[in-house]
Amino acid sequence: MKKILVIFLMFTQLLCAQKEMTHEVYFETDKYDIPPTEHYRLLLFLSEIEALDIQKVSIYGFTDDRGSDSYNMVLSQNRANSIKTIFSNNEFDESIITNVDGKGEILLKLVKEEDIHKIRGLNRKVEIIVQPYNPPRVQKVVEEKPKVEDIIKGELKAGDKFTLDNILFKTGYSKLLPESKPTLESIAKALVEREDIYFTIQGHVCCTQNSRDAIDRKTKKRNLSVARAKYIYDYLAKKGVSTKRMKYVGMRRKFPLGGEPKFDRRVEILVTYVGESN
Numbered sequence: 001m002k003k004i005l006v007i008f009l010m011f012t013q014l015l016c017a018q019k020e021m022t023h024e025v026y027f028e029t030d031k032y033d034i035p036p037t038e039h040y041r042l043l044l045f046l047s048e049i050e051a052l053d054i055q056k057v058s059i060y061g062f063t064d065d066r067g068s069d070s071y072n073m074v075l076s077q078n079r080a081n082s083i084k085t086i087f088s089n090n091e092f093d094e095s096i097i098t099n100v101d102g103k104g105e106i107l108l109k110l111v112k113e114e115d116i117h118k119i120r121g122l123n124r125k126v127e128i129i130v131q132p133y134n135p136p137r138v139q140k141v142v143e144e145k146p147k148v149e150d151i152i153k154g155e156l157k158a159g160d161k162f163t164l165d166n167i168l169f170k171t172g173y174s175k176l177l178p179e180s181k182p183t184l185e186s187i188a189k190a191l192v193e194r195e196d197i198y199f200t201i202q203g204h205v206c207c208t209q210n211s212r213d214a215i216d217r218k219t220k221k222r223n224l225s226v227a228r229a230k231y232i233y234d235y236l237a238k239k240g241v242s243t244k245r246m247k248y249v250g251m252r253r254k255f256p257l258g259g260e261p262k263f264d265r266r267v268e269i270l271v272t273y274v275g276e277s278n
Helices: 011-015 036-049 069-089 113-123 148-153 178-193 224-238
Strands: 003-005 021-026 054-063 097-105 125-132 141-143 161-163 197-203 246-250 267-274
Touching: 021 036, 036 069, 054 069, 069 097, 069 125, 148 161, 148 178, 178 224, 197 224, 224 246, 224 267
Parallel strands: 054 097, 197 246
Antiparallel strands: 003 141, 021 125, 054 125, 161 267, 197 267
16 A cells, blocks of 8 residues: 655754743642633643644642641642643643652742742742654654545445544644645535435544543533534534434543544544435
């Protein structure tokens, strides 16, 4: 079977060094739940780094100088863990998170008395350090697969399943990447013609803990796999595929593929019934 090269990283990315990136998340006194404003800032940071070829992420938790050493160690670890959970909920590969450590308290420096509360506030934090590959890695050669529209036009039976290749979603969203639209258009045309096929659209997510669903960043609900399946369902219905022939379901992270995380942000079609063609 022929082989094709997956799209290479842009030439300019190869020339420009990817520098280490950092971000800090601040917490309320004695708390490890992320405040809403800090959560929003963190999601913006995730949007900035999700296109990078990341080698590793380190997460370090800290507290202010109040509380015992043992209390502060536990609190700082809980703060680091809460940040890791946000990464996981937003489809970041946990295997690149190499450190999630509570470092305990940061001692006050010699400052004016009126500055103590401000300094303590800055010490109640988590530091995130993102180290990209430098230079970025070149993507691997992959086997060419039959086009989904050709599979749809061929012989099918109940129980057949196929992945909508090249239907890729933005991390944390049910919105397709622009390059996926032409492929989905071709699939829609093929399914309109095959009126004898009944099927279920299955949405999947990447990288969450314990096979949970991911959080949809747009709606803030933990149903991203459902939202992805419904996006395809609505698109096909708009293009003329009868809704009587379709169902959609979210599969959460029950069936990871074991490869690059982006391929787990996928949609599959399970054929449930094939009738007689007209």
